[in-house]
Amino acid sequence: MMIRxxxxxxxxxxxxxxxxxxxxxxxxxxxxxALIGLLATLAVGSYQTYIPRLELRSAMNxxxxxxxxxxxxxIQRSIxxxxxxxxxERTVYAYGEINGNPADPLDPDGRYLVFDPVPGSxxxxxxxxxxxxxDTDFLISRVQLPGAPEVGVDFAGPVGGVxxxxxxxxxxxxxxxAAGEPGVLVFLPxxxxxxxxAIRLVDSRRVNYLEASVPSIAGRVSLRKYVLAADSPTGVAxxxxxxxLTKADGTVGRNVxxxx
Numbered sequence: 001m002m003i004r005x006x007x008x009x010x011x012x013x014x015x016x017x018x019x020x021x022x023x024x025x026x027x028x029x030x031x032x033x034a035l036i037g038l039l040a041t042l043a044v045g046s047y048q049t050y051i052p053r054l055e056l057r058s059a060m061n062x063x064x065x066x067x068x069x070x071x072x073x074x075i076q077r078s079i080x081x082x083x084x085x086x087x088x089e090r091t092v093y094a095y096g097e098i099n100g101n102p103a104d105p106l107d108p109d110g111r112y113l114v115f116d117p118v119p120g121s122x123x124x125x126x127x128x129x130x131x132x133x134x135d136t137d138f139l140i141s142r143v144q145l146p147g148a149p150e151v152g153v154d155f156a157g158p159v160g161g162v163x164x165x166x167x168x169x170x171x172x173x174x175x176x177x178a179a180g181e182p183g184v185l186v187f188l189p190x191x192x193x194x195x196x197x198a199i200r201l202v203d204s205r206r207v208n209y210l211e212a213s214v215p216s217i218a219g220r221v222s223l224r225k226y227v228l229a230a231d232s233p234t235g236v237a238x239x240x241x242x243x244x245l246t247k248a249d250g251t252v253g254r255n256v257x258x259x260x
Contacts, residue, residue: 049205052153053259055146056203059153060210060223062143063092063199067185067212067221069141070094074187081140082113083185085199087155087163092199093142097186098135113174113184115139147204155182156202158209158226158237169211170197185214193219198239207260211239231258 024032070081073096080097099111117137145153150162157166171183172195186194198213209226224239232238233245233256245253 049259052203052205053208055153056201056208056210059143059145060201060212063201063212064221064223066092066094066141066143067214070185071187071191071219071221073140074189075191078189080189081187082115083187083199084115085155085168085182085184087167087182090145090149090152090154091142092145094140096138096140099137113172113186145201152204153201155200156206156209157200162202162206167200168197169200171195171199187219191219192217198224209239213239225257227256227258228260 067083070083073079073094074081077096081094082097083092083094085092093115095115097113099116115137117139145155147153154162155167156162157164157169160166165180168182172186173183174181183195183197185197185199188194193214196214196216198211198215200209200211202209211224211226213222213224214220215222222241224241226239227233227237229235229237233240240256242255242257244255
């Protein structure tokens with residue numbers, strides 16, 4: 001007995017297999033395109049917030065490294081070193097202070113706390129006992145803030161704006177500097193600083209602030225982020241070191257740093 005295939009019940013038509021192939025309708029295509037567009041929009045939005053955050057963190061890490069190298073050089077060479085936040089060039093650099101006189105802040109030649117390498121100098125000479133000594137100001141380290149001027153990472157605090165009064169907090173005033181010029185971070189041969197303070201940076205979106213803070217004369221640097229009052233662990237807008245909050249039950253909560 002021969003059994004014939006039940007083409008109708010299985011949904012297949014052996015005589016014309018093309019009828020069993022079904023494409024997308026116009027409505028389905030429009031829905032797919034809309035979903036693709038939505039995903040692309042979300043991806044672009046995430047990219048536009050992630051890149052400024054990455055640039056800011058990179059610039060602040062570089063600033064902290066410049067400060068750390070200046071402190072290390074001061075200790076290793078028993079010299080005074082200076083970290084300079086340069087608003088005009090949008091850089092942070094450190095140099096060995098040789099030409100100025102640390103014992104005389106008034107320095108009649110105006111060379112104390114001013115990077116002033118002697119032209120044509122080799123930078124260092126061998127002194128008595130074959131120890132390496134330096135005969136002029138010399139560059140230790142430098143970091144360039146990323147992005148173009150006015151649209152990239154820049155010096156700024158949450159109150160005064162870009163290159164405003166709270167872009168640099170504390171530090172040592174440069175003798176004879178013009179009003180509004182930022183102070184500099186001065187390390188003594190002991191590794192301690194003359195004056196405490198902080199250097200602050202803002203991202204290209206002008207919403208996130210980080211600072212390299214030297215809170216004690218010991219000279220060690222710590223990174224802190226500005227957090228709005230609504231997200232602050234204290235209920236007050238301020239700069240905080242990175243770390244996780246502890247909940248009432250003793251478990252670990254969210255990170256103190258909130259990105260905007």
